[in-house]
Amino acid sequence: MEIVAQTVASGVLLGLILALSAAGLTLIWGVMDIVNFAHGDFLMLGMYASFFAWAVLGLDPLLALPGVVAALGLFGVVVYLGVIRPVLRGSVLAQIFATFGLGILLRGVAQFVFTADYRQIGDTMATGSFAVGPVHLGLPQTIAALGALIVSGLLFALLDRTTVGTALRATAEDRSAAELMGIDTRRMFALAWAVGAGCVGAAAGLLAIYFPIFPDVGAVFGLLAFVTVALGGFGSVGGAMLAGVLIGVVTSVAGLIFDPAYKFTVAYLLYLVVLVIRPQGLLGRA
Amino acid sequence: MPRPGLPVIALVAAALVYPLVFGSPAAINVGVLILLFAALGTAWNLLGGYAGQISFGHAVFFGIGAYTSTVLLKEAGLSPWLGMLAGAALAALAAVLLGVPTFRLAGHYFAIATIVIGEIAHTVVRNLDAIGGARGLFLPILPTSLVNYQFHNSRLPYYGIAFGLYALALAATLMVERRRIGYYLRAIREDPTASRSVGVSVLQYKLAAAALSAALTAICGTFYAQYVLFIDSDSVFPLSLSILIALTAILGGAGRAYGPLLGAGVLVPLSEITRIAFGGTGRGADLVIYGALIVLISVAQPGGIAALGDALRRRLPQPA
Amino acid sequence: MTALLEIEGLTKHFGGVLANDNVSFGVAEGEILGLLGPNGAGKTTLFNCITGFLPPDRGRVRFAGVDVTGRSASRLARDGLVRTFQIVRVFPDLSALENVVIGALLRHGRVSAARRRALEVLEDVGLAARSNVRARDLTTAERKRLEVARALATDPRALLLDEAMSGLNPREVAEAVALVRRLREGGVTIVLVEHVLEVVMPLADRVVVLQEGRAIADATPAAVSRDPAVIEAYLGPQFIERA
Ligand SMILES: Nc1ncnc2c1ncn2[C@@H]1O[C@H](COP(=O)(O)OP(=O)(O)O)[C@@H](O)[C@H]1O
Ligand SMILES: [Mg+2]
Numbered sequence: 001m002e003i004v005a006q007t008v009a010s011g012v013l014l015g016l017i018l019a020l021s022a023a024g025l026t027l028i029w030g031v032m033d034i035v036n037f038a039h040g041d042f043l044m045l046g047m048y049a050s051f052f053a054w055a056v057l058g059l060d061p062l063l064a065l066p067g068v069v070a071a072l073g074l075f076g077v078v079v080y081l082g083v084i085r086p087v088l089r090g091s092v093l094a095q096i097f098a099t100f101g102l103g104i105l106l107r108g109v110a111q112f113v114f115t116a117d118y119r120q121i122g123d124t125m126a127t128g129s130f131a132v133g134p135v136h137l138g139l140p141q142t143i144a145a146l147g148a149l150i151v152s153g154l155l156f157a158l159l160d161r162t163t164v165g166t167a168l169r170a171t172a173e174d175r176s177a178a179e180l181m182g183i184d185t186r187r188m189f190a191l192a193w194a195v196g197a198g199c200v201g202a203a204a205g206l207l208a209i210y211f212p213i214f215p216d217v218g219a220v221f222g223l224l225a226f227v228t229v230a231l232g233g234f235g236s237v238g239g240a241m242l243a244g245v246l247i248g249v250v251t252s253v254a255g256l257i258f259d260p261a262y263k264f265t266v267a268y269l270l271y272l273v274v275l276v277i278r279p280q281g282l283l284g285r286a
Numbered sequence: 287m288p289r290p291g292l293p294v295i296a297l298v299a300a301a302l303v304y305p306l307v308f309g310s311p312a313a314i315n316v317g318v319l320i321l322l323f324a325a326l327g328t329a330w331n332l333l334g335g336y337a338g339q340i341s342f343g344h345a346v347f348f349g350i351g352a353y354t355s356t357v358l359l360k361e362a363g364l365s366p367w368l369g370m371l372a373g374a375a376l377a378a379l380a381a382v383l384l385g386v387p388t389f390r391l392a393g394h395y396f397a398i399a400t401i402v403i404g405e406i407a408h409t410v411v412r413n414l415d416a417i418g419g420a421r422g423l424f425l426p427i428l429p430t431s432l433v434n435y436q437f438h439n440s441r442l443p444y445y446g447i448a449f450g451l452y453a454l455a456l457a458a459t460l461m462v463e464r465r466r467i468g469y470y471l472r473a474i475r476e477d478p479t480a481s482r483s484v485g486v487s488v489l490q491y492k493l494a495a496a497a498l499s500a501a502l503t504a505i506c507g508t509f510y511a512q513y514v515l516f517i518d519s520d521s522v523f524p525l526s527l528s529i530l531i532a533l534t535a536i537l538g539g540a541g542r543a544y545g546p547l548l549g550a551g552v553l554v555p556l557s558e559i560t561r562i563a564f565g566g567t568g569r570g571a572d573l574v575i576y577g578a579l580i581v582l583i584s585v586a587q588p589g590g591i592a593a594l595g596d597a598l599r600r601r602l603p604q605p606a
Numbered sequence: 607m608t609a610l611l612e613i614e615g616l617t618k619h620f621g622g623v624l625a626n627d628n629v630s631f632g633v634a635e636g637e638i639l640g641l642l643g644p645n646g647a648g649k650t651t652l653f654n655c656i657t658g659f660l661p662p663d664r665g666r667v668r669f670a671g672v673d674v675t676g677r678s679a680s681r682l683a684r685d686g687l688v689r690t691f692q693i694v695r696v697f698p699d700l701s702a703l704e705n706v707v708i709g710a711l712l713r714h715g716r717v718s719a720a721r722r723r724a725l726e727v728l729e730d731v732g733l734a735a736r737s738n739v740r741a742r743d744l745t746t747a748e749r750k751r752l753e754v755a756r757a758l759a760t761d762p763r764a765l766l767l768d769e770a771m772s773g774l775n776p777r778e779v780a781e782a783v784a785l786v787r788r789l790r791e792g793g794v795t796i797v798l799v800e801h802v803l804e805v806v807m808p809l810a811d812r813v814v815v816l817q818e819g820r821a822i823a824d825a826t827p828a829a830v831s832r833d834p835a836v837i838e839a840y841l842g843p844q845f846i847e848r849a
Pocket of ligand 1: 620623624625643644645646647648649650651652
């Protein structure tokens with residue numbers, strides 16, 4: 001019993017980070033119907049940013065977090081202007097390949113420049129573990145998860161409570177209606193990329209506290225983010241949060257029940273099953 | 287039957303001349319890989335380029351082909367040629383079974399589902415000890431002969447077979463292109479709803495394209511197993527292979543019969559060159575070049591290399 | 607005369623919106639039926655339900671005496687019941703000819719035969735000179751005509767046109783009206799959705815008026831244009847006194 005509680009708890013902790021990164025993906029997706037296939041590689045970049053802030057500047061990853069978020073947000077805008085805007089009127093094929101190619105490029109650059117070595121941020125502010133009843137939680141994991149929860153809350157507040165957020169949601173709802181209301185949808189697109197990539201940056205900075213960093217680290221996390229978004233319902237930030245936690249728990253429980261090699265496979269299968277019986281996802285509209 | 291067009295004649299001539307000009311085993315190997323990827327890209331093109339269903343999971347069919355013929359050869363002593371047919375049939379069946387739930391998805395959603403399916407297959411095969419698991423499978427070495435599908439003295443026979451594979455995929459494409467199914471597939475790519483309004487059974491035609499595409503891909507998988515004589519999940523099932531297959535078609539020109547050959551003609555030598563230039567440690571360099579190429583093509587010329595030719599032709603003065 | 611197409615008690619909801627409310631009417635073979643109603647009245651939804659693009663919540667659709675409720679759109683097209691779309695849906699990257707060939711392939715298995723049929727239809731609708739132009743490069747009016755041509759190439763028994771004439775200039779409308787008349791002479795039954803009364807009234811044999819999902823009139827154009835309920839639905843209550 002204890003081991004189940006332990007497994008579920010660590011699944012929730014990872015799931016919250018997954019949820020945050022998926023929220024960033026689904027935001028862009030919802031606002032402009034573009035899937036960022038380089039999503040996982042954005043995460044990888046963010047983790048390297050954290051790593052070098054620590055290794056070169058001696059900054060604790062928690063202190064570096066705002067900087068990483070800003071850097072990724074800026075990177076998101078650059079990608080929007082340089083890669084996305086030119087393909088907006090193109091075919092779906094061109095759109096898919098533009099971000100897909102970008103992902104491959106980023107991964108290649110990371111391998112070339114940073115090498116394939118695994119890196120790990122050492123002696124951070126958050127170390128050790130604590131017990132809640134029978135469940136032992138790693139402090140780094142817990143702090144990262146709490147951080148993800150806080151950033152997700154900020155994202156909700158931004159979308160729900162501010163004029164800019166309302167404009168973003170209006171653009172997602174109905175682009176031409178938003179334009180008629182005087183919303184500059186092009187600026188909203190750029191903003192979606194800034195906020196979406198910023199969320200990924202936050203997830204990356206938090207994950208980097210305890211997770212090893214290497215050029216392919218985005219591959220699994222990226223795919224999990226797609227699955228999370230599809231499971232939650234495309235464009236639904238709330239759905240992404242719910243599905244993120246669900247996937248976190250499912251993967252870690254699956255690792256316990258089956259061979260750990262299958263832990264992601266079970267999450268992928270769950271996604272396929274949902275796809276068949278509820279194509280719009282858990283919280284998506286038909 | 288229409289007479290063979292100029293491209294076909296040029297193609298055959300080029301394929302015949304190539305081994306005469308570049309006789310070294312390394313050059314023949316490059317030729318084999320170009321033809322293999324041209325065949326794979328052409329097979330992908332039927333589903334991705336004509337029907338517009340962008341698959342990032344074609345390695346699944348490649349892997350099914352490679353594993354089916356290899357397992358049948360090792361366990362039952364079945365000739366790889368028969369194993370190849372079995373693999374093609376199995377892959378076509380898999381394509382239909384996977385297609386029924388996933389073909390309801392459009393665009394990005396479909397692409398993601400194919401990645402997920404590919405990853406599941408990759409993991410399952412890696413952990414299935416009954417078929418070698420993570421250690422992979424070595425093919426039994428048999429005497430050189432066409433029946434054994436093994437040639438130990440020269441790579442030329444493999445080159446010939448690879449050309450045959452490409453010719454098969456191309457012939458299938460040209461046949462599809464000129465028939466009702468070719469029109470219907472393009473209609474589905476352009477607008478599935480409008481297609482239904484004029485009587486196209488969208489799912490049925492997507493499934494037909496998928497089955498044909500998968501079968502041709504599986505045949506290439508068998509060829510790969512016989513050529514390399516070793517397979518494991520990481521060489522025949524990885525996402526990177528699926529991407530390379532799709533990339534070959536996209537780079538050359540999706541939905542154009544000769545596009546994938548152009549794509550393979552650029553990509554294969556390019557990856558050989560980067561491999562030589564940067565050696566084993568520079569594994570990132572080819573990714574950088576691939577990635578940059580894909581972004582550039584999508585942003586500047588979504589029609590691929592083949593469309594570049596059209597654009598040039600349009601610039602030239604037209605004969606009156 | 608028995609009806610070629612019969613709608614009986616057709617009902618369709620979208621969440622809280624009742625788009626079609628117990629709609630019933632018939633269309634006789636060879637008839638031109640006008641389906642009128644202000645924006646949002648439920649005309650497009652009705653087309654979608656009749657032609658298999660949406661499942662109705664309740665009600666039946668009969669075509670040529672057979673209950674076809676629930677049949678797929680492609681099956682219905684093969685049965686001879688074909689529609690066009692309000693927001694034009696051509697195959698943008700294919701040529702005008704290829705667009706129509708795709709329609710013609712429904713009845714002609716060989717591409718060469720389908721091509722011949724397609725060229726005839728393009729000639730009929732006055733697009734022959736534009737055969738080799740990519741559909742995306744045609745004008746809006748031409749794209750609308752292309753869509754009609756593609757539908758015609760399937761040799762339908764009944765053709766449902768969803769605002770095929772809106773957005774056309776007067777000359778183009780006149781051409782379209784002439785085309786519809788020719789089609790009827792060729793034996794095609796036509797249901798015409800328009801919200802421009804001036805187009806429908808002289809053309810239609812009979813008119814059904816939808817308002818907020820309900821059929822509020824089913825009569826000859828002359829009778830309908832005197833019907834106070836229709837005038838109110840269409841023009842607003844302020845016009846009733848003057849009428
Ligand atoms: N797919 C849909 N989802 C939700 N509501 C819809 C949908 N299609 C139509 N509606 C609603 O149904 C009503 C009828 O619309 P429609 O059939 O398009 O009318 P018309 O064609 O007469 O203008 C409108 O209120 C419209 O908003
Ligand atoms: Mg309408």
